[in-house]
Amino acid sequence: MKELNFSVDIKLHPTPPFNFxxxxxxxxxxxxxxxxxxxxxxxxxxxxKGEKYGIQMQETGTANEPEVNLVIFSDEKLTDNLxxxxxxxxxxxxxxxxxxxxxxxxxGSDELLSPVLKKWKGMRVSSHVSLYEYLVVSTVLQNATVxxxxxxxxxxxxxxxxxxxxxxxxxxxxxPAKSIDSSSEEELRDxxxxxxxxxxxxxxxxxxxxxxxxxxxxxxVTEKLKDKLLSIYGIGxxxxxxxxxxxxxxxxxxxxxxxxxxxIYSRLLFNEEEKPPEVILQEVDNRWGEWKSLAMHYLFExxxxxxxxxxxxxxxxxxxx
DNA sequence: CATCAGGGCCCTG
DNA sequence: CAGGGCCCTGAT
Numbered sequence: 001m002k003e004l005n006f007s008v009d010i011k012l013h014p015t016p017p018f019n020f021x022x023x024x025x026x027x028x029x030x031x032x033x034x035x036x037x038x039x040x041x042x043x044x045x046x047x048x049k050g051e052k053y054g055i056q057m058q059e060t061g062t063a064n065e066p067e068v069n070l071v072i073f074s075d076e077k078l079t080d081n082l083x084x085x086x087x088x089x090x091x092x093x094x095x096x097x098x099x100x101x102x103x104x105x106x107x108g109s110d111e112l113l114s115p116v117l118k119k120w121k122g123m124r125v126s127s128h129v130s131l132y133e134y135l136v137v138s139t140v141l142q143n144a145t146v147x148x149x150x151x152x153x154x155x156x157x158x159x160x161x162x163x164x165x166x167x168x169x170x171x172x173x174x175x176p177a178k179s180i181d182s183s184s185e186e187e188l189r190d191x192x193x194x195x196x197x198x199x200x201x202x203x204x205x206x207x208x209x210x211x212x213x214x215x216x217x218x219x220x221v222t223e224k225l226k227d228k229l230l231s232i233y234g235i236g237x238x239x240x241x242x243x244x245x246x247x248x249x250x251x252x253x254x255x256x257x258x259x260x261x262x263x264i265y266s267r268l269l270f271n272e273e274e275k276p277p278e279v280i281l282q283e284v285d286n287r288w289g290e291w292k293s294l295a296m297h298y299l300f301e302x303x304x305x306x307x308x309x310x311x312x313x314x315x316x317x318x319x320x321x
Numbered sequence: 322c323a324t325c326a327g328g329g330c331c332c333t334g
Numbered sequence: 335c336a337g338g339g340c341c342c343t344g345a346t
Contacts, residue, residue: 087330142329145326145328146328151343192342192343193342195330233330234331317334320328
């Protein structure tokens with residue numbers, strides 16, 4: 001347990017329009033103890049350049065004149081330079097610099113999307129974690145039900161992730177890749193990771209070796225980036241698609257519809273139980289072209305926001321706990 | 322009780 | 335390119 005007693009406030013100014021809660025909270029994601037969202041306040045831990053921080057964000061502006069109050073908590077006073085770096089990183093992760101005018105322009109009149117756009121205009125895709133951390137999450141998702149994924153990640157947090165206390169919150173933090181690398185596969189298997197233990201070790205290794213540098217990857221064009229990501233052990237077509245979208249903010253890359261999403265998009269797009277993946281792929285491409293990932297994200301998250309208010313029996317059935 | 326698939330991916334033939 | 339195997343769990 002570590003107390004973070006220093007804090008600094010920074011004002012962030014996302015490009016308008018901006019939707020705060022749609023960006024910081026993704027109801028379709030499974031719960032994890034490194035973040036919390038409640039009453040329009042968002043908290044997370046941040047493992048950045050070898051140090052651990054607490055983050056709090058609140059909206060202080062409006063959709064058209066966006067402003068976000070970012071508070072960085074730390075265990076010692078931060079330098080101006082570091083404050084700047086962290087702010088820049090947060091802005092990237094929550095995609096606060098993007099211009100979505102083209103999206104609204106070309107997809108705004110789509111009859112399926114337009115009501116959702118009205119509700120969520122300004123929502124961004126986001127990944128609150130680094131690439132390495134995202135790989136961990138992708139790995140625990142594979143071939144497992146939600147409940148088991150949650151269990152695996154929490155086991156990892158308990159063993160490797162220090163708890164941070166800040167702003168009256170106590171949240172888990174991610175660990176350096178090194179701590180996974182230096183523990184045995186056996187120790188990892190004890191966390192009920194199964195064959196994923198090997199995957200996590202091999203993934204940790206490429207980050208330690210410096211074979212993968214997230215910053216560098218952000219400069220690559222989609223195809224090169226995709227190939228590089230696919231070369232990572234344990235990353236296949238399903239994971240790579242999520243990474244390209246959530247981590248690297250590629251709005252138009254969809255070439256694979258995994259079973260669970262297949263069922264959900266069959267309902268959303270065709271109001272049927274199960275359409276073939278190819279049909280879904282064709283449909284999203286026809287409708288939204290280069291913006292299809294983002295469009296699908298709007299529909300998907302809107303569905304899970306609705307689930308908080310209304311009963312959606314077919315969806316409840318699909319969420320296997 | 323045993324069997325099996327799950328919000329994949331790797332590896333082999 | 336198809337299909338078996340992989341860890342563990344809970345559903346059947």
